[in-house]
Amino acid sequence: MTEKMNKPGQRICVFGDYRNYFQNRVTLQLLARARELAPAIGAEVCAVVFGSQVSEYVCEYIAHGAQTVYVADDPVLKDYCVETYLFLAEHLIRQYRPDIFLIGATDFGREFAPRVAKRLKTGLTADCIGLEINADGLLVQTAPSFGGNLIATIITPEKRPQMATVRPGTFKELPHNDAAAGRIVSIPVPSDLPIPRVRLVHSERKPPREQRIEDAGIVICGGRGMGSRTKFKKLFEMARLMGAEVGATRPVVHSHWADHDCLVGQAGKNIHPRILFSLGVSGAIQHTAAIHDADLIIAINKNPNAAMMKMADVAIVADAGQFCSAMIRELKNRIRE
Amino acid sequence: MMDSPMLKLVVCVKQVPMVSELPWDSKTGTLKRNMAEGMMNPACKHALEAALEIKNSHGAHITTLSMGPPMAEEILRESLAMGADRSILLTDPRMAGADTLITSYTLAHAIAKECPDFDLILCGCQTSDSETAQVGPQLAEELDIPAVAYVKQVEIAGRRVRMQRESDDFLETLEMDMPGLITVSTAGYPPRYVSLCGLQLAFEAGDIVRRSMDDIGLESADVGMQASPTRILDVYSSIARKKNIVLKGTPKKSVETLFDQFGDKLSGVMAKDLKTHDHDRNDDDREDE
Ligand SMILES: Cc1cc2nc3c(=O)[nH]c(=O)nc-3n(C[C@H](O)[C@H](O)[C@H](O)COP(=O)(O)OP(=O)(O)OC[C@H]3O[C@@H](n4cnc5c(N)ncnc54)[C@H](O)[C@@H]3O)c2cc1C
């Protein structure tokens, strides 16, 4: 124990954010990334779970790469409560001194993490889109600013733990492995837990509404280059397979290939997808000004010199309709149900 | 009616560059901050509007507080034009380069010195430049007061604050007692319009209180970049980062290359498990780089 106390750098902890488990798999994604980073600093990957009757999540985190799970399971932890979770997290971190503490950039995570960092007087990088370990064994955190127009790389050289909140969808989770073994460490919940000063009066899950294009992680934008209304319709099939939303340029909306709701641009909606597919779109400023923060832009156009192709990560010179059909076939082949 | 003393509200506002016209050097990827035109951070404006509505219905004294270069005085004047009663500018070259931990520490000191008897602090939920959403929650920790982030609606009854917010697909109603802190989301409180004439008056009238590090009792070692635990290694423009890989050939081939190179990314965002390679494909066209 003393040895562990003296030698930090042996743990990467991931906060188990299970409240929206099925929509939001960021904890699993972070466990997977932590496993990739761990060998460079000789660390063990740990999950931290607070709640009531959370054993199914504990098992799930082990099956997805956690080697140890610290769990505080108690009826008083039933609701997600920032102050109570803060109290437990602070004590846990002071006791086990992880080198790195990663938290999903959910609304809760982004409210909780800064306060943990403040209590421990350490640094925190918000909403990261990349994590690496450098030659000095430090966590290099990549974070966007100015609406994704600028990207910064940030380190916390001295203070520990190094903390980051990470945008959901940045990393890929490991496949579920029922055979994985993990250690479970039970964290006692003190009887004199401070009474939260913020009281939850009422909480209800928002009625499930259709995903809006403004919030979609993947947007598939079609332009006039899709060629016809029938071909444009194929984008909806591609979107269904990817859990994406379909956007359109103005000529498309004017030709009634798509509803006005789909219009992306100065006269329509602002989008912030993680991944943007742009098919048969020239890339006029009135359209592209509304695209913020996309980590990956994939443009498909017959004309390699179109403005949209220049601003893409991947510029595919092809017929937009044929590309869409090929994409649909490939997705059907690859998606494991 | 109870004869309660007037509510004291503090609104933290920050000046940010106007993003639509960012003058940056695309080669070095650095922002020419000195050339950027400043404006009040949008979420801070919503926070100020929330404070003004509280003032309208309950009566309140509003102090706006900003830490920044002398030029940030503009947004404080704007806050006076909108209806704030007093404005404080914390400006000191030694404070520059603070990260959120140190920004919240510095703001907390200024509040403790200048408005120790505050009832409610309102912050924007996040800034459009650094986008951290950390300063509000960290300021509450520093002052050891209850806090709620991403508030959409706030009501005050006596010493009790009741708040509505959306958080991770939940609609929540929360309560706390004053003194406390909220960060206001841009979902509620659309800011009022200030006429040019109002702005002009604010520029002529209202004094801005200026405070340096010494005024609020801080020392060089406590503030600015040197006190901040994080270090920025590098900043670059995301356009310069674009890989711009060009793929030609049949659509089928391009799609396969796309999945080979970006399958992890696609699968992560889709939250679906994807097979890593296509079983009907010949082995010989798989590794072709
Ligand atoms: C005040 C104002 C506001 C505007 N607001 C908006 C707005 O909100 N949103 C918006 O989208 N536009 C807006 N516009 C219009 C905008 O300027 C462009 O005209 C529009 O975005 C172009 O749409 P597009 O790219 O689909 O069509 P085009 O510019 O016609 O481009 C079609 C592209 O498809 C490619 N192509 C053609 N055939 C194929 C094929 N078979 N396979 C692959 N590629 C192919 C072409 O090479 C070309 O690059 C606005 C304009 C003004 C003046």
Ligand SMILES: Nc1ncnc2c1ncn2[C@@H]1O[C@H](COP(=O)(O)O)[C@@H](O)[C@H]1O
């Ligand atoms: N320099 C500053 N001066 C005053 N308030 C600030 C400053 N920086 C941040 N804030 C407050 O903290 C909020 C969130 O900022 P951020 O954590 O940078 O996203 C802002 O909306 C402001 O209310």
